[in-house]
Amino acid sequence: NSDLLNVIQKNIITDKKKASVAIKDLSKILSALDSRLNVIMGVILNSIFAWDIRQVYRMEAWKGQYAANFNQWFNSIGEFDALLSLANLQYNKVDWNHPSISDDNVWQITEMRHPLMAQSECVANDFSVQTMPFIKVVTGANMAGKSTYLRSVGSNLVLAMIGAVVNAKLMSFHPLQIVSSLRTSDSLMSGESYFYAEIKRLQMIVNRLKSGEKVFVLLDEILKGTNSNDKEQGSRSLLEQLIKLNTIGVIATHDLSLGNLSSLYPNAIENQCFEVDIIDDQLSFDYKIRPGVAQNMNASFLLAQNLKHNFQAINN
Known part of the structure; x- marks a missing residue:
């Protein structure tokens, strides 16, 4: 129920899609592009479907949709990680006090x-x-x-x-x-x-x-x-x-x-x-x-x- 945590959560959601879901989408695109590393599959996919070009277009589309939010995602994750460290310190040091x-x-x-x-x-x-x-x-x-x-x-x-x-x-x-x-x-x-x-x-x-x-x-x-x-x-x-x-x-x-x-x-x-x-x-x-x-x-x-x-x- 923390206002600060709610703000951080909002910062990692773009177009109603969580940053984690968007990163998974990018991972799928990169995995699809890696299919060309298999020589036989690479020849078949590129000769029939122009596979590499399609994946590059998909990456550019992903970049156009999420690139502007990328730094915000990592800043928010970094801030959350810092807050988690402070919370862990307080949890583990029960005899310490707030100044x-x-x-x-x-x-x-x-x-x-x-x-x-x-x-x-x-x-x-x-x-x-x-x-x-x-x-x-x-x-x-x-x-x-x-x-x-x-x-x-x-x-x-x-x-x-x-x-x-x-x-x-x-x-x-x-x-x-x-x-x-x-x-x-x-x-x-x-x-x-x-x-x-x-x-x-x-x-x-x-x-x-x-x-x-x-x-x-x-x-x-x-x-x-x-x-x-x-x-x-x-x-x-x-x-x-x-x-x-x-x-x-x-x-x-x-x-x-x-x-x-x-x-x-x-x-x-x-x-x-x-x-x-x-x-x-x-x-x-x-x-x-x-x-x-x-x-x-x-x-x-x-x-x-x-x-x-x-x-x-x-x-x-």
């Missing part, structure tokens, strides 16, 4: 999880933005959960904006186009280094913002391909530019110094972090986001542990 659309620039996600991770293995986190511009700067150690958090926000926003259920207890959002720099790669074929490819990606994002487009920005560990000083200065400059361009988004970084920007832009930047503990010479993660700048990092610990194991293996 609500906010008229204001408000984003609120409660107990958000990554849609592609098993519920039993995924730690829920919240996400909240109440104004624009607003940038969340997420710091934390390696493997603490920063990248997964960014992908959880982005993937749930995509699901929400296509009308699907989301992997969250509660979600309210304002629709925006999502742009990201999460997995940049270099290209030997085009002669682009990793750093240059990332610069081009970031420039694209800035240009879209300068054109007046409202977008939701997700950036994961930007400017990895340069030295620490350039990375810090470049990241700081980019954040300040994003704020001036009235941007909303999340940036994950290892640069703890970026947390100092919240004192300069207290209403536009919020520091959040994922922490790691070292217990009995082992790393311990809780994967829970919390306010502030990360206090514990683990790169030196991981390096020391791996070098220690490698030297032990060599000595043995």
